[in-house]
Amino acid sequence: MRGVICKVCGFISRTGSAPEKCPVCGAPKKSFEEREDAIKIPKDANNLSELEKKHIPVIAFEKICGMITEGCQDAHVKIGQIQHPMQSEHFIQHIDFYIDNEFIARVHLTPEKLNPAAAVHLKVKEGKLTAIELCNLHGAWIKEVSFK
Numbered sequence: 001m002r003g004v005i006c007k008v009c010g011f012i013s014r015t016g017s018a019p020e021k022c023p024v025c026g027a028p029k030k031s032f033e034e035r036e037d038a039i040k041i042p043k044d045a046n047n048l049s050e051l052e053k054k055h056i057p058v059i060a061f062e063k064i065c066g067m068i069t070e071g072c073q074d075a076h077v078k079i080g081q082i083q084h085p086m087q088s089e090h091f092i093q094h095i096d097f098y099i100d101n102e103f104i105a106r107v108h109l110t111p112e113k114l115n116p117a118a119a120v121h122l123k124v125k126e127g128k129l130t131a132i133e134l135c136n137l138h139g140a141w142i143k144e145v146s147f148k
């Protein structure tokens with residue numbers, strides 16, 4: 001899938017164009033380039049390969065947050081339906097979150113001590129949540145879901 005990507009930190013714009021400044025690392029617009037293969041997508045969404053099952057994010061919503069009791073729902077993301085490795089030679093480097101194509105958070109992950117998962121606490125009640133993860137060997141993979 002085509003994407004406009006920050007060459008400094010790997011952030012991928014979901015608005016279709018480069019921002020004035022990268023929301024993750026602050027790099028200027030000229031640090032972005034358009035790539036045809038910025039994001040990997042499955043060849044056949046109804047018949048995923050093992051590699052695809054290990055990389056496409058899985059998103060689940062928790063309507064009642066255990067920490068913020070008023071007006072919070074949690075979005076949990078794990079990689080993937082077959083759990084991705086987290087070893088120093090092969091691991092998930094980060095998970096970026098977007099709401100309605102606007103960047104909201106990046107969770108940096110390190111190998112060995114962590115599982116390939118992250119969560120954000122949402123104040124907004126509805127929209128489209130996008131998760132893009134970056135594997136150090138296999139590139140960036142995306143999942144999008146509507147929630148309310």
Ligand SMILES: [Fe+2]
Nearest residue numbers: 135136137138
């Ligand atoms: Fe991988």
